[in-house]
Amino acid sequence: MFEKSTWIRLPRNVVVGHGVRNEVLGVVNDLHLQGRPLFVTSPTPREVAADPIAADFEAAGIEPAIVTIERATFEAVERVIEVAEAEDVSYLVGIGGGKAIDIAKLASHHLDMGFLSVPTAASHDGIVSNRGSVPDGDSRHSVAAEPPLAVVADTGILADAPWELTTAGCADIISNYTAVMDWRLAQRLKDVEYSEYAAALSEMTAEILVDNADLIRPGLEESAWVVTKALMSSGVAMSIAGSSRPASGAEHLFSHQLDRLAPDAALHGHQVGVGSILTAYLHQGGDGIWRDIRDALSSIDAPTTADDLGIGDETVIEALTTCHEIRDRYTILGDGMNERAARDVATKTGVID
Ligand SMILES: NC(=O)c1ccc[n+]([C@@H]2O[C@H](COP(=O)([O-])OP(=O)(O)OC[C@H]3O[C@@H](n4cnc5c(N)ncnc54)[C@H](O)[C@@H]3O)[C@@H](O)[C@H]2O)c1
Ligand SMILES: O=P(O)(O)OC[C@@H](O)CO
Ligand SMILES: [Zn+2]
Structure with missing residues (x-):
């Protein structure tokens, strides 16, 4: 008997384009959300987006509560939950980079409330995803949550953000190549649950982005459009x-x-991009696609070496030899690399000197 079943949860409205920051209130009305919102943001996104959006709400007679977070931690999630309860809000709006959106996502899940995702940087593929990613001591929790009810991605804001945030988003997408290789390996060796549709969508997203690399240039709003669509597609996967x-x-x-060993040294997307060069080499050896990944990263100004990341060579080796312990996820790293093997791959790919 066939007894399989699944729930695929996706946002209801995805609004992308120039000036759509002004449409957040319209989206809220379209979703029939009532009551006060709580905006979860961080300092610069507050200035560029949260305060102007709050002004739109105030003009419509709704006074949002606002909480500003600095880091993605479980303490920050708890703080947001406390403010939400104290201020008697009905839904959350995450406004900022990956950390602000993750915190809003996890808090709204705990509160059993909907949330909206308003990215101010095209820096990560958590914009529409159903996961929140938070470090916890020696490990990393990718916590199941609900995806946003809606996404409002203003390409004007995204294009004005520092260029390295956009290149980080590109690198987060390019890393899908090796993520899918690891997933297929884990399916073959460990029988992990696998979806051909999700894998194909993830790979296709990376391919389309790389094929359009010429359109990805600083100051071009079209770049923000191309990258944001890829980030959403990856989140849907x-x-x-x-x-x-x-x-x-x-x-x-x-x-x-690296986040543990060298906190705040580099952006998430840039780190996974360099990681992808290394793990592509581990999967396929010297003749495989590691060079294509490196060249794709380089063509959009993303880091390809430890130096570019601002991280020391020895930290790269330590991360490579210990990172298999960070969570229970089978990958090409198996039960861990020894130091000689780590130094070998990092040197042969030019990640370290
Ligand atoms: N949940 C998921 O599926 C998922 C997916 C990818 C990444 N992530 C997580 O997202 C985080 C990485 O996201 P990130 O790279 O955006 O980091 P981040 O949220 O720390 O943002 C980087 C910096 O850019 C600033 N910023 C954002 N918008 C700006 C703007 N318009 N102008 C100027 N500065 C701006 C932020 O305030 C922050 O200081 C990591 O914690 C990662 O684990 C989660
Ligand atoms: O589950 P994690 O490893 O946090 O990954 C989520 C996201 O960073 C994928 O691009
Ligand atoms: Zn990522």
Whole structure:
């Protein structure tokens, strides 16, 4: 008897384009959301987006509560939950980069409230995903949550954001190549649950982005459009899979470990991009696609070496040899690399000198 079943949860409205920041209130009305919102943001996104959106709400007689977070931690999630309860809000709006959106996502899940995702940077593929990613001591939790009810991505804001945030988003997408390799490997060796549709969507998203690399240039609003569509598509792949597997393999383990060893040294997307060069080499050897990944990253100004990341060579080796422990996710790293092997791959790919 066939007894399989699945829930695929996706946003109802996705609004992308120039000036759509002014449409957040319209989206709220379209979703029939009542009551006060709580805006979850961080300092610069507050200035560029949260305060102007709050002014639109105030003009319509709704006074949003606002909480500003600095880091993605479980303490920040708890703070947002406390403010939401104290201010008696009915829904949340995450306004900012990946961290603000993750915190809003996790808090709204706990509160059993809907949330809207308003990215101010095209820097990560958590914009529409159904996961929140938060470090916790020595490990990393990718927590199941609901995807946003709606996404409002203003390409004017995204194009004005610092260019490296956009290149980080591109690199987060390019890393899908190796994430899917790891997923297929884990399916073959460990029989992990696998979705051909989610894997194909994730790979196709990376291919379309790389094919359009010429359009991705600083100051071009069209770049923000191309990258944001890719970030959404990758997030949808995660929602179809019900896990971050289509977009997160060993290159993400490497990045999560760097977050612990060298906090705030580099952006998430840039770290996973360099990780992807390394793990592509581990999967396929010297003749495989590691050079294509490196060249694609380089063509959009994303880092390809430890130096570019501002991270020391020895930290890269430590991350490579220990990152398999960070979470229970089978990848090409298996039960861990030894130091000689780590130094070998990092040197042969030019990630370290
Ligand atoms: N949930 C998921 O599926 C998912 C997917 C990918 C990444 N992530 C998580 O997202 C985080 C990475 O996101 P990130 O790279 O956006 O980091 P981030 O949220 O820390 O943002 C980077 C910096 O850019 C600033 N910023 C944002 N918009 C700006 C603007 N318009 N102008 C100027 N500055 C602006 C932020 O305030 C922050 O200081 C990581 O914690 C990662 O694990 C989650
Ligand atoms: O589950 P994690 O490893 O946090 O991955 C989510 C996201 O960063 C994928 O691009
Ligand atoms: Zn990522």
